[in-house]
Amino acid sequence: MSSVLFKLIIIVILFTTTAMSWDVQLSTSHIHELQMGKSVEIHFNSTTYENDSEESKIEIISTDSEVIITYPRFFDLPKKDHQSTWNAKFNITGQFLGYAKIYLQMVQFKNGNVVSITNSSNSHISVTVVREQRFIDKVFLICVVVLMSIIFINLGCAIEAKQIKECLQKPIAPISSFVSQFIILPIISYYYAKLIFPNQVAMQLGLYFTGISPGGGASSVWSVLLGGNINLSVVLTTIGTLESYIMIPFWATFLGSYIFAVEELPVPYSRIGSSILSLIIPLIVGVLIQRFMPRVCKVMVRVLKPLSSFLILFIIIFATVSNLYLFKIFSWQILLAGALIPWTGYIIGFITAYIAQLPVPDIISMTIESGIQNTGIAIFMLKFSLGQPAADITTVVPVAVALMTPIPLTVAFIFKKCLQKKKQEEIIDVATVTMLNENKE
Incomplete structure (x- = not known):
């Protein structure tokens, strides 16, 4: 029983360490009044994470793809021998009026498709898309x-x-x-x-x-x-x-x-x-x-x-x-x-x-x-x-x-x-019948 409990504690510690080991810093946390059709460049850097898998990538997630899209959407993670701090950049483009958020997450690929999410960043970017005043x-x-x-x-x-x-x-x-x-x-x-x-x-x-x-x-x-x-x-x-x-x-x-x-x-x-x-x-x-x-x-x-x-x-x-x-x-x-x-x-x-x-x-x-x-x-x-x-x-x-x-x-x-109209027709019908009756008499 004690050995099982010890293993569970080790698993929790390892999971927590892994979950907390990915530190992402974004160049901004808010983008106000991004005009439709316009783009803005975002820089980010990541620290203290080493890639153990050739199939792991960073995915840029938009909570509403009709409001904003990002390019590129995926980044390769650095290899084990890479320096502890690395950086990259991506573009956010306003598509339509509204509000959306950008998140970063680690995903596992298999045969060109995302099969699982292995980690997510706590940092995000709040984006407001407006149109140009005419x-x-x-x-x-x-x-x-x-x-x-x-x-x-x-x-x-x-x-x-x-x-x-x-x-x-x-x-x-x-x-x-x-x-x-x-x-x-x-x-x-x-x-x-x-x-x-x-x-x-x-x-x-x-x-x-x-x-x-x-x-x-x-x-x-x-x-x-x-x-x-x-x-x-x-x-x-x-x-x-x-x-x-x-x-x-x-x-x-x-x-x-x-x-x-x-x-x-x-x-x-x-x-x-x-x-x-x-x-x-x-x-x-x-x-x-x-x-x-x-x-x-x-x-x-x-x-x-x-x-x-x-x-x-x-x-x-x-x-x-x-x-x-x-x-x-x-x-x-x-x-x-x-x-x-x-x-x-x-x-x-x-x-x-x-x-x-x-x-x-x-x-x-x-x-x-x-x-x-x-x-x-x-x-x-x-x-x-x-x-x-x-x-x-x-x-x-x-x-x-x-x-x-x-x-x-x-x-x-x-x-x-x-x-x-129906009532008028009924009145006319009644009047017609009355007139006919009077003529007969």
């Missing part, structure tokens, strides 16, 4: 700022304190909307992000930030088409947007911090705060115009109110056109995420409104309001709150949400039209 990117950012400012100035002009006061005097609808949109949906969005993109932090952030955004201006259009309460829809959109000034920073720094922590990214408190502030300022400008320039205010509301949905749509289309390269990463997971956020919102809004025993038109407006996310705000927050390449990668999620949002509403609208 003129259209600057134009897009300027357009986003200008258009979002116009939308929020218009919102400030259109706020009617009387309507909000009347709505708050019967607070069942706004409370139900707040619970569904700013309590339930953000929590569900967080878990959706973790389940759908378990190893993709950027996508998790894109999905989560879209889920914590307020209702969109298009909700009032759909409320009209589907027979909802248009006045309630407008008030809920206004109140929801005002609530988002508090709730977006809250959720971004609360549950959002757990997503940032995965990649050891700092929560961008200052960027989130400045993004929210940049939306508050145009809102205040709009309120001041309403207070001191009522004639100008009426003209702006009359002109800009119908354009609000168009401006948000323009931001989404511009984001898509200027970032067509992102369709390379479009996948079934992104389409699933794009569908789950709004469609879950519809279900939550309907259940919440039904439990609150609201009238049918109010239930329709609540359902729509909870499902239509303001993807313009989501894109704005992602672009100005996150650094590169996350700000670029995450844009694909709100674009997917915008594409998938209208599908259930369009189906409902077609169904409604079919029912109306």
Whole structure:
């Protein structure tokens, strides 16, 4: 028994010695903002390891070969009579936006194939790949700022304190909307992000930030088409947007911090705060115009109110056109995420409104309001709150949400039209039968 124990101890000591005998030193541990298509040279040296096998090599491993590739990939290990310290170099080339890490490991070859891993280095290189900034990117950012400012100035002009006061005097609808949109949906969005993109932090952030955004201006259009309460829809959109000034920073720094922590990214408190502030300022400008320039205010509301949905749509289309390269990463997971956020919102809004025993038109407006996310705000927050390449990668999620949002509403609208047509035909048939009966008499 004692001899067996002694042998086990010897094996453990030998294994530990072997595992610790390979010391690798890399010329850097981080590569920030490596541009797509560009390469950087990395030097490394290794000490205190002797090669006993002709088939042993060093392999350079990339955790994501779609983001970065290395060349050469394999190095021959030095022979026994080689000096104790030796060095080599390899290149890292950026392939596509994202994050990846480089590791070194010893592998055993047989017949030209890797058959086993004999050792790994503790050292690694963290790489961030970005794309070169283009003129259209600057134009897009300027357009986003200008258009979002116009939308929020218009919102400030259109706020009617009387309507909000009347709505708050019967607070069942706004409370139900707040619970569904700013309590339930953000929590569900967080878990959706973790389940759908378990190893993709950027996508998790894109999905989560879209889920914590307020209702969109298009909700009032759909409320009209589907027979909802248009006045309630407008008030809920206004109140929801005002609530988002508090709730977006809250959720971004609360549950959002757990997503940032995965990649050891700092929560961008200052960027989130400045993004929210940049939306508050145009809102205040709009309120001041309403207070001191009522004639100008009426003209702006009359002109800009119908354009609000168009401006948000323009931001989404511009984001898509200027970032067509992102369709390379479009996948079934992104389409699933794009569908789950709004469609879950519809279900939550309907259940919440039904439990609150609201009238049918109010239930329709609540359902729509909870499902239509303001993807313009989501894109704005992602672009100005996150650094590169996350700000670029995450844009694909709100674009997917915008594409998938209208599908259930369009189906409902077609169904409604079919029912109306059927009822009209039944009314015509009844009228025809009545007329024939009267003629017979």
